Structure formats: C-alpha cells, structure tokens
Amino acid sequence: MKQEMKIFPLQISDLSEVERLMSDIGVSEEGRKIMAPKAVFRAFKIKNVSAKAANIIKQEMLSLGAEAAVDRKILFNEKETDIIIVGTLSQLRRLVEKLKLQPFGLKEIALELEVTLKNLSKKEYTFFARGRELKITKPIICGIINLTPDSFSKDGLLAGINERKASFIHKEITNLVMKKVGEMVENGAKIIDLGGESTRPYAKPIDEEEEIKRVIPYLKVIRKEFPDLFLSIDTYKYRIAKEAVNEGVDIINDITALRKSPLILSLIKKYKLGCVLMHMKGEPQTMQMSSYYQNDVVEEILQFLRARVEVCLKEGVDTRQIMIDPGIGFGKTVENNLEILNRLAQFKSLGLPIFLGISRKSFIGKILNLEVEERLIGTIASLVISVVKGANVLRVHDVKEAYQALRMADRILNN
Numbered sequence: 001m002k003q004e005m006k007i008f009p010l011q012i013s014d015l016s017e018v019e020r021l022m023s024d025i026g027v028s029e030e031g032r033k034i035m036a037p038k039a040v041f042r043a044f045k046i047k048n049v050s051a052k053a054a055n056i057i058k059q060e061m062l063s064l065g066a067e068a069a070v071d072r073k074i075l076f077n078e079k080e081t082d083i084i085i086v087g088t089l090s091q092l093r094r095l096v097e098k099l100k101l102q103p104f105g106l107k108e109i110a111l112e113l114e115v116t117l118k119n120l121s122k123k124e125y126t127f128f129a130r131g132r133e134l135k136i137t138k139p140i141i142c143g144i145i146n147l148t149p150d151s152f153s154k155d156g157l158l159a160g161i162n163e164r165k166a167s168f169i170h171k172e173i174t175n176l177v178m179k180k181v182g183e184m185v186e187n188g189a190k191i192i193d194l195g196g197e198s199t200r201p202y203a204k205p206i207d208e209e210e211e212i213k214r215v216i217p218y219l220k221v222i223r224k225e226f227p228d229l230f231l232s233i234d235t236y237k238y239r240i241a242k243e244a245v246n247e248g249v250d251i252i253n254d255i256t257a258l259r260k261s262p263l264i265l266s267l268i269k270k271y272k273l274g275c276v277l278m279h280m281k282g283e284p285q286t287m288q289m290s291s292y293y294q295n296d297v298v299e300e301i302l303q304f305l306r307a308r309v310e311v312c313l314k315e316g317v318d319t320r321q322i323m324i325d326p327g328i329g330f331g332k333t334v335e336n337n338l339e340i341l342n343r344l345a346q347f348k349s350l351g352l353p354i355f356l357g358i359s360r361k362s363f364i365g366k367i368l369n370l371e372v373e374e375r376l377i378g379t380i381a382s383l384v385i386s387v388v389k390g391a392n393v394l395r396v397h398d399v400k401e402a403y404q405a406l407r408m409a410d411r412i413l414n415n
Helices: 015-024 029-039 051-063 072-076 089-099 106-120 171-186 208-225 238-246 264-271 297-314 334-342 344-350 362-368 376-389 399-413
Strands: 041-049 067-069 081-088 125-129 132-136 140-146 189-195 230-234 251-254 274-278 322-325 355-357 393-396
Touching: 015 029, 029 081, 029 089, 041 051, 041 089, 041 106, 051 067, 051 072, 051 081, 051 089, 051 106, 081 089, 089 106, 106 344, 125 274, 140 171, 140 399, 171 189, 171 208, 171 399, 189 208, 189 251, 208 230, 208 238, 230 238, 230 274, 238 264, 251 264, 264 274, 264 297, 274 297, 297 322, 297 334, 297 344, 334 344, 334 362, 334 376, 344 376, 362 376, 376 393, 376 399, 393 399
Parallel strands: 140 189, 140 393, 189 230, 230 251, 251 274, 274 322, 322 355, 355 393
Antiparallel strands: 041 081, 067 081, 125 132
C-alpha cells in the first residue's frame, strides 16, 4: 500500500505570499501578523561600521537568534568594518528597535534599516506626473519614439531622410509618428518616450536648435491627439525640456540624472513633472571607456542614485515624482549589465519605481552574436527576468511583443 505524501516544499518570496499560505490553512488574521514575518528572510551588508558598533550589532543579532558576520580581526583593532546580517523580518524589526537605543551611530543605522525593510516590501507605487496619477500595480510599458537619423536600434523615424528635410515638420513624418504612437497605445503602452538625439555609445551631441526641430513639432501633435497619454521627453538639455513642457510633456527622462542641466529641476518642481534619474559613467561619446568600477558595480550605482534622489528632495520634489534607472549599457560592460539585471531587486531598497531600458541593447547582441534587428527574443527574455527581479516600467521598441510577454509573466507571478 502506497504511503500518502505528507511533506510539500513551499516557495516563499515575500510577506504577502506567506500570509496567503497561512490563510489557506485557516490561520487567523492575528496569527498571520505574528507568524508571517518569521518566515521571510532578508540579508543586508552594512558598510563602514566602527568596531564598537559592529560588536554591538553582532551581540544583538545573536540574542535574537539571527546572525551577523564580521571581520575576524575586529576583536583586535578599532578599524571600521563591513557587516553582513541575516535574519527573518521579525528578527530584523526587533533589531531596529534595539539599535535605536544604542550609541556609536547605531540609531542612524537602525533608521536606515527600518526604511529599507519597508521599501523592499513595496509591490505597488503611485507615480505623479504633471498633477496626474499613474498607478503602478503591474509592469508598465513605455514605448520608444526615436526622432533621429542615427539611432542604434535602427528604428529612428528620421533615418534615411535628408537632414534639411528632417529639420522641419512635414506630412510624411507626422503620419509615420502618429501611426506608430497609435499602434503602441493600442498594444498596451502607458507612456511614450520621445527623443531627438541619439545617446548610443560614441554618439556626438547635436545642437539645441536641431533637437527642437526634430522633437517639438511631433510632441505637439501627439499631445493634441492623445491628451490622456503620459508623454516623456528623453533629454538632458534645459532648453529642450522647457520647450517640451510648454507643449504638455509630463515626464523628463534624463540620462545624466539632472547633472548636466540642474535648471531642469526648477521645471520639475514648478510643473510637478515626473522624472527618471539614470546612472551613466561619462557621456555617450566616452561612456564605454569609463566602464571600470573600483568596487561593487551595484553598490556604486545605488549610492549614485540615492545621492541624486536626495538632490531632488532638497529642491522640493516629491518622491512620488521620481523613478530610478540603473542605466543598462551606459558605461557598463556586458558583465556589468548582467550583474545589474541579476541583482535588480536590490534597487527596490530606494523605494522608487525601477525604470529600465534594455530593448535591443548591445549586450544582447554580444551574447547571442546578433545584429540589432534580430534581438527581439533576447530582449523579451531579459524583460521577463527583469520583471521577476522587480522592474516596474520597461522602455521598449517592440511594444506588442513586450506587452504580451510581461502580461504573461505578471499573471504567473501574481496568479
């Protein structure tokens, strides 16, 4: 007689998953609140901690039945050290309360850990752009409209058109733009991102007049035809941003994270615009020669993005107006890009929506040995993994295919 199977492994990814599993077997709401945090594990690295503080953290974690790993030499010197702490949500929340009462900078560590724990648990975001609300409860598609003759992705709508003709609006290009935007919206895009200057590796900047002529007339037409669509301008130049704002753009997508033209911040604050802050080493002309990271690539990008977010907050920008972008392909090697995608969940620690541009990128081409036009499958695979790891807004060329893939991935993850 066959013995009935009694033991089944559980797959637990977050607190809501545990609560659902406990609810299924009849655990009370009060019981779920107490027990669920004990089933979710988290690990953190705390950097540059004094020897005294490190020893206190170690002892407090052990007293909670958790663990803290420190440099074995910490007992014999007063140097700063990094610490790795590992515990359940319940243990780490209790650690926070204990450290708030301690000296040696531990209160500050406790407050940062408390915020980080909350941020990592976020599943939904509310993004504000020009006074309008965009609820991000599942992956969102941002369609790309390249108004350039030299886009790396080979989809620039001005490609092959004489520069003199491309410098002013005419019916043929307008029809092409409107057709493409219409198809993107019909196929699921919630945001459309327009750009008039290629930022591919080694691309040379264009003058402001040319960029305005390439983008603003089409932005004006799109805004009129699609009044409820969220429109984004891909620029790091104040003048282009201001012209775009005058024509009703909602979001500034700045590859320099507002470093190149700090005045753009005044527009974001005045008009309550949304913004995307991206990490890039160097500039498009030089970034692939700047792809060296002295320490951990993800930690360096996180430090950079946090600093840029703080600049915005000090100027009065609401956190709900900000998205972050780790900048795949911008001053990164293939290995850097893969590591960022694999560890994308760490960017959730900033508590902001993760905006990601990986469509047709060169790292896909290098791995699969494919030209730009052949990278759709590689793009889709990268997009799905990114969503699993925590990406919220995906900037893509192939909206229909991406939307279907992400809809399927979301249904599997949140069935």
